[in-house]
Amino acid sequence: MATHNFKHALFCAIVTIIIAYPILGLNLVAQGTTVGLEGATPGTVISVILAAVVVFLFQLFRDNIMTSLGKLPKLNPLSGREPMPQAKRVKMESWVLTGIIVLALFWPFFVSRGSVDLATLVLIYVMLALGLNVVVGLAGLLDLGYVAFYAVGAYTFALLSQYFGFTFWMALPIGALLAALFGLMLGFPVLRLRGDYLAIVTLGFGEIIRILLNNWTAVTGGPNGIGGIPEPTLFGMEFGRRVKEEGNTSFHETFGIAYSGEHKVIFLYLIALVLAVITALVIRRLMRMPVGRAWEALREDEIAARSLGMSRTAVKLSAFTIGAFFAGFAGTVFASKQGFISPESFVFLESAIILAIVVLGGMGSQVGVILAAIAVTILPELAREFSDFRMLVFGAAMVLMMIWRPQGLMPMRRIHIELKQQE
Amino acid sequence: MLEVQNLSMRFGGLLAVDGVNLDVQEREIVSVIGPNGAGKTTVFNCLSGFYTPTGGKILFEGKEVQGKPDYKISRLGMVRTFQHVRLFNQMTVVENLLVAQHRHLNTNLLAGLIKTPNYREREKKSLDRAAYWLNRVGLLDLANRDAGNLAYGQQRRLEIARCMVTEPKLLMLDEPAAGLNPAETKDLNQLIVSLKEDYNVSVLLIEHDMSLVMDISDRITVINQGRPLASGTPAEVRQNDDVIKAYLGEA
Numbered sequence: 001m002a003t004h005n006f007k008h009a010l011f012c013a014i015v016t017i018i019i020a021y022p023i024l025g026l027n028l029v030a031q032g033t034t035v036g037l038e039g040a041t042p043g044t045v046i047s048v049i050l051a052a053v054v055v056f057l058f059q060l061f062r063d064n065i066m067t068s069l070g071k072l073p074k075l076n077p078l079s080g081r082e083p084m085p086q087a088k089r090v091k092m093e094s095w096v097l098t099g100i101i102v103l104a105l106f107w108p109f110f111v112s113r114g115s116v117d118l119a120t121l122v123l124i125y126v127m128l129a130l131g132l133n134v135v136v137g138l139a140g141l142l143d144l145g146y147v148a149f150y151a152v153g154a155y156t157f158a159l160l161s162q163y164f165g166f167t168f169w170m171a172l173p174i175g176a177l178l179a180a181l182f183g184l185m186l187g188f189p190v191l192r193l194r195g196d197y198l199a200i201v202t203l204g205f206g207e208i209i210r211i212l213l214n215n216w217t218a219v220t221g222g223p224n225g226i227g228g229i230p231e232p233t234l235f236g237m238e239f240g241r242r243v244k245e246e247g248n249t250s251f252h253e254t255f256g257i258a259y260s261g262e263h264k265v266i267f268l269y270l271i272a273l274v275l276a277v278i279t280a281l282v283i284r285r286l287m288r289m290p291v292g293r294a295w296e297a298l299r300e301d302e303i304a305a306r307s308l309g310m311s312r313t314a315v316k317l318s319a320f321t322i323g324a325f326f327a328g329f330a331g332t333v334f335a336s337k338q339g340f341i342s343p344e345s346f347v348f349l350e351s352a353i354i355l356a357i358v359v360l361g362g363m364g365s366q367v368g369v370i371l372a373a374i375a376v377t378i379l380p381e382l383a384r385e386f387s388d389f390r391m392l393v394f395g396a397a398m399v400l401m402m403i404w405r406p407q408g409l410m411p412m413r414r415i416h417i418e419l420k421q422q423e
Numbered sequence: 424m425l426e427v428q429n430l431s432m433r434f435g436g437l438l439a440v441d442g443v444n445l446d447v448q449e450r451e452i453v454s455v456i457g458p459n460g461a462g463k464t465t466v467f468n469c470l471s472g473f474y475t476p477t478g479g480k481i482l483f484e485g486k487e488v489q490g491k492p493d494y495k496i497s498r499l500g501m502v503r504t505f506q507h508v509r510l511f512n513q514m515t516v517v518e519n520l521l522v523a524q525h526r527h528l529n530t531n532l533l534a535g536l537i538k539t540p541n542y543r544e545r546e547k548k549s550l551d552r553a554a555y556w557l558n559r560v561g562l563l564d565l566a567n568r569d570a571g572n573l574a575y576g577q578q579r580r581l582e583i584a585r586c587m588v589t590e591p592k593l594l595m596l597d598e599p600a601a602g603l604n605p606a607e608t609k610d611l612n613q614l615i616v617s618l619k620e621d622y623n624v625s626v627l628l629i630e631h632d633m634s635l636v637m638d639i640s641d642r643i644t645v646i647n648q649g650r651p652l653a654s655g656t657p658a659e660v661r662q663n664d665d666v667i668k669a670y671l672g673e674a
């Protein structure tokens with residue numbers, strides 16, 4: 001056992017050196033017309049060796065480290081407690097959620113404009129993650145191209161406003177429905193695929209949409225994107241200093257208050273909040289409806305579900321379409337918030353981040369997903385100096401989570417339908 | 424109502440089912456017996472649409488159904504249980520029965536979101552139907568438990584109840600008595616007879632428990648190594664020399 005560990009650790013350390021030295025140590029430098037290779041500086045060599053030693057030690061004592069990591073949850077004072085009875089838990093959850101919503105309603109009036117802006121972004125991610133949660137967490141379909149539907153929503157609004165002068169409120173349902181339609185169209189051929197294959201095909205789809213947006217320059221403007229996307233209005237009142245559209249009034253003049261750029265930011269935040277709350281409520285309700293149970297049944301035992309007359313394609317398609325619908329929602333809000341969109345915003349990394357939020361939050365759990373969305377969006381902003389290491393920290397957090405809490409921050413607890421005993 | 428003609432199923436070089444004929448009339452209990460590996464479950468898998476048979480015809484109420492997808496066959500009214508119980512273990516007992524009534528529920532999304540009266544009524548009906556069948560198989564007290572935590576015999580009964588809430592015409596049971604104690608087997612016996620007598624369901628039964636088979640079957644089909652060996656009433660089959668040989672030879 002010990003010798004095996006030692007050999008393994010040595011092997012890992014050597015691999016570390018072999019990989020790290022050329023990548024970090026060797027530099028290509030231009031020497032006149034030719035390119036030459038320059039060796040590592042002593043500093044790099046030392047850090048590579050140090051890294052190898054760390055890897056060696058970790059692998060050598062891996063078993064001990066892992067067992068102590070496994071004990072960590074015991075440090076959590078709440079971990080050993082009895083689960084609450086369902087009725088009480090549901091009640092408490094709805095109180096907590098209501099509290100959070102009320103707080104979120106008044107909070108923007110007391111903080112800076114930047115924070116409100118960031119909070120709007122968080123809410124967009126909450127919507128996206130809640131939608132993807134339906135697909136991945138509830139229906140168990142690994143979708144790596146979710147960002148495509150987000151893009152469809154955003155570009156629908158951008159294009160409709162640019163070519164036909166649609167407003168936010170007209171484009172919102174159209175964007176969501178169009179994204180859902182794309183979900184339906186993509187889902188139909190691919191949902192007979194399983195697991196890994198589905199993941200790869202959806203990944204491809206996400207890229208196709210992005211590349212299409214990038215290259216269809218005549219319509220989408222290609223990499224230059226589309227600008228001048230209007231902000232939402234409140235019953236025809238605009239939030240800009242001057243009214244852009246004929247027939248509209250401006251918010252500050254109507255209410256006789258001084259113009260402030262903050263109104264617009266706060267209004268957008270409130271819209272995002274309302275939409276996020278609607279998303280959460282609708283999905284919560286869906287989970288307790290026949291469709292929700294069908295998703296779950298198909299995830300648990302596909303053969304049994306089919307033997308009871310459930311069509312796999314129809315059930316999975318419904319999850320896929322509903323997920324896409326909410327991505328379209330989020331996309332429209334995003335386009336309106338940014339005022340400018342380009343294919344840059346819809347790269348695979350976005351899909352990965354949204355998926356990470358779902359996994360970190362605990363598949364299927366709404367509160368967990370909301371917390372994770374907040375964490376994943378805000379932490380990088382707080383630690384801007386470390387922005388180069390964002391992905392590194394992200395990856396490390398994922399690995400740690402998988403070891404320590406594979407079920408996510410707050411794993412889903414099902415809300416059961418109770419059969420009341422008849423008298 | 425069910426007529427199977429010359430059914431065969433080949434897996435590569437193995438002819439697991441070879442020229443099997445079967446028929447089930449309304450309100451009839453027909454058993455399929457045979458030694459282990461005879462191909463009984465494979466016949467079920469062909470009937471229920473899990474496999475596309477490589478040969479032969481399956482007629483259900485006069486219509487050909489071979490090769491149709493499983494969920495469509497189930498919707499026609501042919502529903503099965505599994506040799507190894509397949510429940511939705513993380514769901515409660517009553518939820519297992521609600522899932523099965525998927526088709527009877529109002530699946531209109533909007534109706535469900537705003538809880539229209541029609542939606543509520545259907546939901547209540549399906550809960551009532553679930554409660555009725557739970558009571559019928561003696562699981563009403565356990566309605567809100569997770570299905571995975573039930574005892575084995577209870578899981579078997581729940582699986583039958585789950586089929587029954589779909590209101591099938593033909594119920595196919597794959598070794599429902601396996602792993603049951605004598606008292607439970609006796610209850611099962613009564614339950615199956617009552618399904619036929621009181622609910623007008625035909626039953627196609629695979630079973631190794633000979634006393635159960637002989638007691639409740641109207642007719643029996645014996646298959647051995649995929650081939651039909653004999654068929655007839657319990658008395659006829661009991662006296663058939665080939666059957667005696669096959670069973671003694673195996674033992």
Ligand SMILES: Nc1ncnc2c1ncn2[C@@H]1O[C@H](COP(=O)(O)OP(=O)(O)OP(=O)(O)O)[C@@H](O)[C@H]1O
Nearest residue numbers: 434437439457458459460461462463464465466506
């Ligand atoms: N999917 C499959 N692929 C290949 N061979 C199979 C497959 N399913 C069943 N078989 C083979 O077909 C034969 C019949 O199996 P089957 O399960 O139908 O027997 P059975 O009569 O139900 O037996 P038991 O009484 O043990 O349940 C066996 O030899 C089995 O190995």
Ligand SMILES: [Mg+2]
Nearest residue numbers: 463464465506
């Ligand atoms: Mg079998």
